[in-house]
Amino acid sequence: MDTWWPEVPASEQEPDIDASPLFAEELPASHRSGFVALVGKPNVGKSTLLNRWMGVKVAAVTSKPQTTRTRLLGILTRNDAQVIFVDTPGVHRPRTALGDYMVAAAESAVPDADIVLFMVDLSSPPDANDRHVAELVARFVNVPAILVMNKRDLVSGELLDGREAAYRALGQFSREVTISAEEGLGTDELLSQVIGYLPEGPRFYPPDQLTDQSERFVAAELIREQVLLNLRHEVPHAVAVIVSEFAQRPNGMLFIAAGIYTEQDSQKGIVIGARGEMLKRIGSGARVALEAFFEQKVYLDLWVKVRKNWRSNEKYLRELGYR
The missing domain is CATH 3.30.300.20 (K homology (KH) domain)
Known part of the structure; x- marks a missing residue:
């Protein structure tokens, strides 16, 4: 795989759009680019969705909560858009200094994003952590937020309808979608919707860079x-x-x-x-x-x-x- 990797994490340096001829490629006038924050409590499928969109594993994925510990970027480059996904640790009640760091990393991603994907797990009802994330997202009214109800493959019928209604009641969202990141149900359509919310602009990263991490x-x-x-x-x-x-x-x-x-x-x-x-x-x-x-x-x-x-x-x- 011929992939460019940064010597130091991009999070430690400002992107220099004019530093490389890679950024000078002729792009469509309608080219879009921006940052998309994936937030939610632990184990709702944020990293699974990121890996599916990237087509390669850039984030660890297990069934255990708090698998993701630090904020990382997944950089998806297409002819019409460059989408920089910000995968964040699950928001939870921390019990250690590491937990404090993880929650702070997740919360700091929201105000800098062009759009927020608030992910929830349809296989269980909303809880205090979901409500906390909803309150966090609501504080930034100028940032569009999509409610992404994941794991639709695990529930059906009246239970599915009830869970969707309960999650929609958590706040006011720009859009509400139901997907299965594991099965790929609805993920392509969601990606198209996300790109539609991004502003027109140039690429922030070289087209062959997958992540900001080494x-x-x-x-x-x-x-x-x-x-x-x-x-x-x-x-x-x-x-x-x-x-x-x-x-x-x-x-x-x-x-x-x-x-x-x-x-x-x-x-x-x-x-x-x-x-x-x-x-x-x-x-x-x-x-x-x-x-x-x-x-x-x-x-x-x-x-x-x-x-x-x-x-x-x-x-x-x-x-x-x-x-």
Whole structure:
């Protein structure tokens, strides 16, 4: 895959539209571009929808809440538009410093967006977190907001009608749509509607850039995704991943070395597993995902270390990239 990756996250630098001849391509006069914030409580399908629209996995996706920890951009470039999706952590009641960071990252995405997609889960009724997000969106009356009711494939009949009515009652929205991000139902139509709300303008990023995050970040997220998929209860949420080496080897393989950090010694033992079997399973799944994304053979070296209570330690959060 011939894809341009930034040396540093674009979130740390201002886009320079005139810096590259890539931006000088002749575009249609009606070309649209802008930022689309995806917000909602945890586990409503924001990252699933982003990955479907991007056509490639740029965000970790699992059935566990709070899989997304930081704000990241998915950059979709077409002939008629460049859509910069801002995938945000789920808004929830935080219990740690990491949780505070995640909620702040989500809430800060709304005022800077050209349009907001407020995503909810039709498989369950509205709760306090949904109402909190609705109140957040309502504070920015100048930003169009679409209510995206996801997981329509999981409910039907009168239950579906009742859930839709309950979510519509959360506020006043520019548009209300029902989709299934997992099945792709209604997602193409929604994308067309989103582009219609964007202002006319040039591209903000080169056409072959997929995200504002580095290759190391994407690799770390794909590894952490496997931790979430293979472990249960609180352990996955106490894990962070840092890629310490990312290099092309002369034999044509991509070498990736990464540390998996836990908060307690007992969690370290669970991640490693009996005779190292769990770590092998995590590594095998991660290698498959990494090879699919980077489209080449990957040699993956994993180890596990303990950082006591890192989620509530500001120093560790900065070291792990969450500040």
